[in-house]
Amino acid sequence: MPKNNAPLIQTVKLCKSYFNDELETPVLFDMDLTINEGEFVSIMGPSGSGKSTLMHILGFLDGPTSGKFLFKGEQTMQMNDDELARIRATRVSFVFQAFNLLPRTTVLDNVMLPLLYHPSIPASERRDRSLNAIESVGLTDRADFFTNQLSGGQQQRVAIARSLVTDPDIIFADEPTGNLDSTSGNQVMEVLQKMHTDDNRTIILVTHEHETAMHAERIIHLTDGRIDSDTTNFKRARASKAKSLNK
Amino acid sequence: MLLSDTIQTAYKAIIVHRMRSLLTMLGIIIGVGSVILMVSVGRTFENYILDQVETFSNNLIEVYPTGFEKFGRTTDSLTFEDAEAIANLTTVENVAPVIFIREKVQYGTEELSPLIFGSTSVFLGNYGLKLDKGRLIDESDEKSARSVAVIGSEAANTLFGNRDPIGERIRIGSRFYTVVGVLQSLGSALLQDMDTVVTVPFSTARAITGKHQLDYMSMTSKGDDDLALADIQSTLRQRHGIDNPEEDPDKDDFIARSSAQATEIIGQVTLGLTIFLGLIAGISLLVGGIGIMNIMLVAVTERTREIGLRKALGARRKDILLQFLIEAVTLTLIGGVIGIIGGVGFGLLITAVADKLLGSVSFSLSLSALLLSFAMAMTIGLVFGLYPAKKAANLRPIEAIRWDR
């Protein structure tokens, strides 16, 4: 059972190695990291430093090699396929740099896809929820388009709508603007920012761009699979504090 | 995930990947259809040919001269005296010597080139030919070498139309013959149309052709074909001065064969045909199967990524497997059913054409070929549809999404 005061995400001495034909490639080393509900965290670092690897583990797309990964206080290492699937369906969602939408399928069907696997949202609500999510990324007029008929920025917004539709606790976004020009990149960031400030959703973002990282209240730097620095972005943190005080 | 959602997901996937779905089904259609077509057509003709042979009386034995091909002798190795000697054997009866007349038959402006048999009164009975009208050739026709003829029902039709042939005079070569009898229709036997035969007395044929030697002789055994054949062979070898205790057919100047043997040989030939066609069909099933495999294996990368994405969005292993099971079953079922319909349809078409040309051909569906090919296609479709899906579903989502092989 989740402990009441447990952080959303906690890792203890988390390590990750890749194995190819007996060859071990260690990527993450003894990572201790805590992320609380409602945080907006940016992860930065040089290419190959292990940002994506960390995101995939925290987003339940991959497993650690050793150490602990607790989700709301619950150990995740012993979970079976059904339990993992349930968390993926209800608690976390992922926005990929490469969009990863179903080809030859409409925007609406793509956004609806996670709801098919959601254990408790009734089928009758799927359409309205999906249309709401599509509306929140500003693509209502494209709902019946096939995804290959959209621009890159629009496709990434579809992916964000898909990540929103199940109302998850956390959204992971791995370089969501990496493939986009600055205008579409800004649109995508606006949507993510809105999801954080309006819905107080936890967002973990990987980015190379300083400007993009500055959307977050906390910035973590990785180098060679270790946390290099973990700092508060006071500008944002104050703004968000002021906002929550106003409420 | 609800079952109805899984079914819908599977059908959407089939439609989204319609080209791949069509090619998969095509492989199954070709495999199943060709096996059913080939084996059924083979069986149909096997049955037809066996039917042809079995039309003859069971105990029929025929003796042919073969001297021509061997030792520079001519085919004139069987004589009337040989026939008389064989007629004296206790193991055979109804010995009918035959001389062919190779002439046209004319009546008025109508003309026919039938088989004209000059033979004795027992000849027709050996082949199960029965009288419809008039009378058969009798002893007195034979004795006086009369110019009379008994003709088959189809010959009568062609020459006389609706007229009554009895008592009419037909021309064979330069001589006229009176038609004394018309035979009942028998259809075709041994691939020969038995209804166009024309028979005249043996003595008449001998007189006209001037031949002393026989073209062949037919008879029936008194029950035991093997005994009768042994008797005939030893009699003829003795009369022709052939020393052949090892029964080497190359040393004989004749061949004696029972219809049972012929049935057996022809049965073997047609069985060989069926096996051959089955083999070709098996190869097409293999080719179809390899086609299915290829398409499914080529699709593995794309589908592994799709499975990874679905798992990342919350799909359980069983959701994935059920979706792929439904996809594979649907494609193989539809393909299999179309293949069956196509194979049977083409088989019926070929049979119908053959029936028009040959008569009395009826389609014989090979149920075992149908079931076997269907099961094979189903297995290939399921194995190559499900196995990669199962492997992909066991991967962690990110491994499947990043699959690149």
Ligand SMILES: Nc1ncnc2c1ncn2[C@@H]1O[C@H](COP(=O)(O)OP(=O)(O)OP(=O)(O)O)[C@@H](O)[C@H]1O
């Ligand atoms: N499947 C794998 N097998 C072996 N090594 C891997 C595998 N995936 C990643 N790596 C290695 O792990 C290290 C970290 O990779 P990761 O993708 O986490 O880096 P990153 O910080 O996201 O880089 P980038 O900014 O370029 O996306 C790299 O050195 C990479 O070569």
Ligand SMILES: [Mg+2]
């Ligand atoms: Mg990365």
